[in-house]
Amino acid sequence: xxxxxxxxxxxxxxxxxxxxxxxxxxxxxxxxxxxxxxxxxxxxxxxxxxxxxxxxxxxxxxxxxxxxxxxxxxxxxxxxxxxxxxxxxxxxxxxxxxxxxxxxxxxxxxxxxxxxxxxxxxxxxxxxxxxxxxxxxxxxxxxxxxxxxxxxxxxxxxxxxxxxxxxxxxxxxxxxxxxxxxxxxxxxxxxxxxxxxxxxxxxxxxxxxxxxxxxxxxxxxxxxxxxxxxxxxxxxxxxxxxxxxxxxxxxxxxxxxxxxxxxxxxxxxxxxxxxxxxxxxxxxxxx
Ligand code: FES
Numbered sequence: 001x002x003x004x005x006x007x008x009x010x011x012x013x014x015x016x017x018x019x020x021x022x023x024x025x026x027x028x029x030x031x032x033x034x035x036x037x038x039x040x041x042x043x044x045x046x047x048x049x050x051x052x053x054x055x056x057x058x059x060x061x062x063x064x065x066x067x068x069x070x071x072x073x074x075x076x077x078x079x080x081x082x083x084x085x086x087x088x089x090x091x092x093x094x095x096x097x098x099x100x101x102x103x104x105x106x107x108x109x110x111x112x113x114x115x116x117x118x119x120x121x122x123x124x125x126x127x128x129x130x131x132x133x134x135x136x137x138x139x140x141x142x143x144x145x146x147x148x149x150x151x152x153x154x155x156x157x158x159x160x161x162x163x164x165x166x167x168x169x170x171x172x173x174x175x176x177x178x179x180x181x182x183x184x185x186x187x188x189x190x191x192x193x194x195x196x197x198x199x200x201x202x203x204x205x206x207x208x209x210x211x212x213x214x215x216x217x218x219x220x221x222x223x224x225x226x227x228x229x230x231x232x233x234x235x236x237x238x239x240x241x242x243x244x245x246x247x248x249x250x251x252x253x254x255x256x257x258x259x260x261x262x263x264x265x266x267x268x269x270x271x272x273x274x275x276x277x278x279x280x281x282x283x284x285x286x287x
Contacts, residue, residue: 035059
């Protein structure tokens with residue numbers, strides 16, 4: 001398994017034996033014999049896991065854990081302790097350590113706890129990826145095949161953007177960079193095309209996209225109140241999407257149905273003469 005690990009222990013022999021066990025398993029291991037040295041090393045970042053002794057002269061393990069929580073919150077922490085008192089373990093767990101190793105420990109236990117901790121750190125990293133990156137990763141096969149079908153053809157950019165938007169629902173910066181690279185175009189050119197055409201969007205849409213018309217005919221018939229009510233019901237702002245990705249909310253200048261003002265469209269359905277007080281009933285129809 002891969003990963004960068006810092007072992008912090010004032011007994012060099014502990015660092016050496018951890019290195020001997022963890023390096024052959026594929027980990028990149030470094031050591032620090034004090035909390036101060038550990039902080040110096042950690043300041044440059046790059047460690048997935050810190051395995052630290054609790055009792056050390058100077059900056060001890062608890063202090064180091066507090067420093068890590070503040071300055072390197074993504075690093076996982078395992079505590080090594082020769083005197084595992086319930087209080088110290090409880091305090092360390094409250095500070096978010098993943099696990100602890102009572103001294104002396106067997107190579108098997110060290111490997112097992114390290115692997116579990118590394119999996120926890122990696123799963124957390126995946127969870128914390130921006131939504132757009134997760135979206136693109138989930139559909140990368142389809143996206144690459146849409147690009148592949150058009151690559152090399154003159155004017156490939158617009159059909160690629162259309163197909164990718166159909167696959168993903170929107171064109172976030174991550175996918176724009178992929179398209180630019182694959183079509184050998186500057187990212188600025190891809191971005192300019194996406195921004196220019198109104199049928200391209202960089203924002204994700206909900207399962208149900210709600211468009212509130214704020215054109216003059218609708219505005220004079222309280223369209224603004226409809227928008228306010230929808231924001232309140234959905235708990236999102238204009239251009240936003242609900243956390244469950246069920247609803248997104250947009251405003252438009254005219255939906256071409258001024259005779260029905262005020263107008264709200266949900267997906268392809270037009271709702272006319274909408275009463276701001278009852279707009280919630282319309283939304284309830286869409287699950
Ligand atoms: S102004 Fe709202 S539909 Fe035209």
